Amino acid sequence: MNKVPARPTVADVARVAGVSRTTVSHALSGKGRVDARTRSHVQQVAAELGYVPSRTARNLALGRSDTVGLLLPQVAHLPLDELLRSDWYGRVAVIASQEALRHQRALTILPAVHDPGELASFGLDALVVLDPMAHDPRWPVLRASSARMVLLGRDPAGILGPSVIPDLDQGITILMDHLAACGARTYGVIAPDIPWASTPASIESTEQWCAQRGAELRIGHVRLADCRTREEAAAAAQDVAMTMLRAPDRPDALIGLLEDFGRGVIAAARSLGLSVPGDVLVAQDVDGIHAQLSDPPITAIELNLPAQLAAAMDLLFAQERTVQATSGGRELVADEVITVPVSLAVRASTVGKA
DSSP states (O other): OOOOOSSOOHHHHHHHHTSOHHHHHHHHHSOSOOOHHHHHHHHHHHHHHTOOOOHHHHHHHHTSOSEEEEEOOOOTTOOHHHHHHSHHHHHHHHHHHHHHHHTTOEEEEEOOOOOHHHHHTTTOSEEEEESOBTTOTTHHHHHTOOSEEEEESOOTTSOSOOEEEEOHHHHHHHHHHHHHHTTOOEEEEEEESSOBTHHHHHHHHHHHHHHHHTOEEEEEEEOGGGOSSHHHHHHHHHHHHHHHHHSTTOOSEEEESSTTHHHHHHHHHHHTTOOTTTTOEEEESSOOHHHHHSSSOOEEEEOOHHHHHHHHHHHHHHHHHHHHOSSOOOOOOTTOEEEEOOEEEOOTTTTTOO
C-alpha cells in the first residue's frame, strides 16, 4: 500500500482505492450513485488509512450543519447566567451535549432569540426547544425557521414539532399518594405564574387527586415577573408559603412547582417556628442538587431528564433520516407526543410525620 500522510485526505483515499475524489465523497457520505462493491471497497480503504472526514467539508457536502441548537426559554426577567445556574437547565445543557455527541453532533446553547434573522445566522437546521408555553414569544421566530425541531415540553398549539414530556400525571399521583401515606390530609400547591403547559397540568392532576378523595386543596401563585434572580424567586415562594402556613387551618403538606420553591417553603416554615416534616410536609415537582442538599433534603419528582433528552435527539435525527432517505424512514407529525415515565425521590422533608 502506498505511503500516506499522518492525516489522510480524500485525495489519498481516492489514490489508494483507484477511484475519483467524487466517488470517495459519495461512497462515504451515502450520496450519489455508487455501486455496492465500489462503496464497500472505498469504505475499507478509508478505514485502513484511518481517514476521518472533515466536519466542515462534510457539512458542505451534505448541505447541513452538524450542530444542534438548544433554545432556552425566557423565564420572567432571569438573565441567561441565572437560568443556567439552576440545576434543571444546567443538567439539560450537559445531558443534551452528551446526547448530541451520541449522534456525532455538537451542541450550541441559544438564548431566547426573538428575531428570525438572528436565529438563521447560526446556520442551524436542528433545534431542541425548551419549555414551550402559551403565547410563547419565540413562536414567530420558530414558525419562520426551516430548522427541524423537537420540543422538550408540550407545544400548546401542536404545530411546531413533536414533543417529549414527562408523565406529570403519574408523578403527581405518586407524590400525593406518598404524602397521604405520611399523614397529610390537607394540601397546598405553590405555582409560578409562567404559562408553561406543565404548570396547569400539574395543578389539574393535583385537583383531580384531591377531588377523588375529598381532600382540601389550596393554591398559591408566585409572581416571577418581579424576580431578577433565583434567590428572589425562592424568597417570593417563601412569602406565599408564609401566608398559607399562618392560616389557622394550615395545609399538612406544601408542594412547590418550581425548583427553587421547596427551599422557600422550608424557610417559611422555620421562620414561623414550624418543623419539617413534623408540622408540615414539603415536596416539589422537580428533583435536583438543591433538593438533595437542602436541610432537610426535599422529596421531589425525578423527571427522568436523560430519557427525555435521548428521546428528543432520537426524534430529531429520525426526522433527518426521513428527509434524506429515498424510501422508507419514519414520518413524524407536529402533534406527536412522547411521554417519559417518572419516579419519586423520597427524602427527609416528608418522612417522619406521625
